[in-house]
Amino acid sequence: MANIPITPIARERIAPRGLASTLVLALGTFAVGTDAFVVAGFLPAMAASLRVSEATAGQSLTVFAAAYAVASPVLATLTARLPRRALLVGALLVLGVANAGSALAPDYPVLIATRVLAALGAAAFTPNAGAVASSLVAPAQRARALAVVVGGLTVATALGVPLGNLAGRALDWRSALALVAALCGVCAAGVFAIMPVLPGNPRVPLRDRLAMLRRPGVLAVLPLTVLGMGAAYTVYAYSVPVLGAVGVAPPGVTAMLFLYGAGAVAGNLASGAATDRWGSVRVLACGYAVMAVGLAALALAVATGTSSPVLTGVLMAAWGASSWCQTPAQQHRLIAAAPGETALVVGLNASAIYLGIGLGTVFGGLVLPAGTGVAAGAGAVLAVLALSYLGLTRRHA
Template identity: 45%
Template sequence: MRLRLLLLALGTFAVGTDTMVTAGILGQVAHDLHVSVPAAGQMVTVFALAYALLAPVLATLTTRWSRRRQLLTALTVFTAGNALSALAPDYATLLATRVLAAAGAALYTPNASAAATALVPAERRGRALATVLGGMTVATALGVPLGTYLGRADWRLTMWLVVALGAGALLGLAVLLRDLPATAPAVALRERIAPLRDRRVLAAVTTTFVFFVAFNTVYVYLATATRPATGGDAGRLSLLLLVSGLASVAGSWLGGRAVDRLGTRAVLLAGSTGAALAFAALPWLARTMPGALVYAAVTPLLGWSVSVALPHRLASLAPASAPLLLSLNSSALYLGIAAGGGTGSAAITLLGERWFPLTSSVLALLATVLVATTTRRPTTPGPTPTTTTTTTPTTTPDPAPRVPTAS
């Protein structure tokens, strides 16, 4: 049982690595394919946009498939897409292969989460989900720095690393993953987007989108932003990405506990405000390696704390519709990643390589304003009377549900 969960996590680790490792190899891709670094950054935009748009479509088209068939097909498409990326002879072909890889990823991740819950008793489903979705977070700590290190000589080696991870998960699941319960009927596309009629849901989804645009405007072009500190050395960049990855894991862990203790609103306001300040300081921090390391440690810690609070806020609006709301959060997240690549490219063109992080600062402040104006302060109950004159029983509201983070 544990082995099968780890194999599912290996697949999400591969997807997470593929999504984020591009930030460390843009220079090599640009040089090899004779395009600009901002143009190479569109690899991230294309992948994330395709993921966001294809996820609900593929979920609908594969409704009648068994869970095992969905997972194996997804990993096959994902692995093949990355192999074709590694072999791409030109820029246009590379972008096309990123769409194929994204299609596999969009089909795999939600089905891996569903398979995890089917493999264990009800009382252990939370831990099973944490194991599988943890692959995405660990990818930032291990997969991205490793992929960047391998890609310092040839970016295609990074793509082959992702191929190896995907193929390993595919082979293991093909052998060991059997006898899963039948899949539940898929939710129609119209029903999936119906909650957007609620203004509170729309505000929350918009906040997710804006924050991830802000975060990825810098992250996609982190090598460019920190070049004064790294001097273009791949080893130093790998160190920055390693620190960033470890801070991401810590931020995810601390964010969940902060939400429980302080509330969603407090975490969102503190995290987005702190991120805005970090982005604003980056043009100065990036002048030296110690400063860049401070940025790499602080910003993901804040960003991943916010990433835990965002889905928690959405699901708490309508607990009965939590699965639908979390899927909307995931789509907004990947749309934000896609827009971040384009926004970063435009910001570099307009503001230059040193000052473009200021765009992220403005966007993070916009996310802060959205949170402040669309969420309510927690109310403090009034004093409890010491005596009562009636025997009418009182009721206590149910506590807000604990919601797993959607990636």
């Protein structure tokens, strides 16, 4: 997540408000994260309702991710001078309207259009939430404030998809998206009520943001984010049919998705400490190895008809942990490659994450007609390629 700096003059106008004031921003990032990934929880039902294949329905996640990746640096440039409260409230309202539109979509093209609109709202909100949070607290609490806001995204990873699956079964997929829209409205009202009026920031030209891509270290490291997230998300959007293929009954799907989310939270938290102790290359190598073995084991279970809830649960947790252990380590490498441009390289990494998610979902959709086991195996192959690329670029740690 790119942290756009609040100017010193703006900081002087803000009385420190404590970490509690950042919780509403964390709720906003939770809404953004839930919106980004909730579709995977009710994909089969949505596909049936819109009369498209599951592979086609999964591309709605691709469209969201690709639009976010492209729009994030562009919107950061275009909205730099807007007052922060107005920008954040407006972004959440756009996200809410987009989700309401998705819930009411009569056909697939309308759904895709509303997913693009949702991505624009998410891309405008997420990078600015961290910067604003750091400005609302005393200097000694800024790191914790950022952790609170990022925690909203992490919790969404753990809860968004299983809650979407649960809501989709208890109600329907349209009601689940309507609930996300309502959550966005609540968050917008909370931000408007709690946040002070903050001025905008100096404008950083788009060409300056993208100039980081010309740095050899950044150019070598950043593609691994795309490749690694592509491997992790090749079958993520299709996790419900994959679980069905290994014998998990519908009531057990939600529990398995919770295990994935718990693994994601644990992997993200452990990665930061492990990177400080053992270095980013070792952490990433371990993550990609676990991802390759876990996805290959899922593919083998589908191929052999193996049905073991315990084994499947372990594999789901390992998949989640290996997927989300990448981000802290990759950010560490990028910051080392461009230590004076932390905000810009972290922003580029966020775009690369969503680009990888989008490309991985496209790849998964292309191979899904050959079977869920083949799709999981394809993800394992990409994880091996990520491990190989890491070996080639390890000197840039």
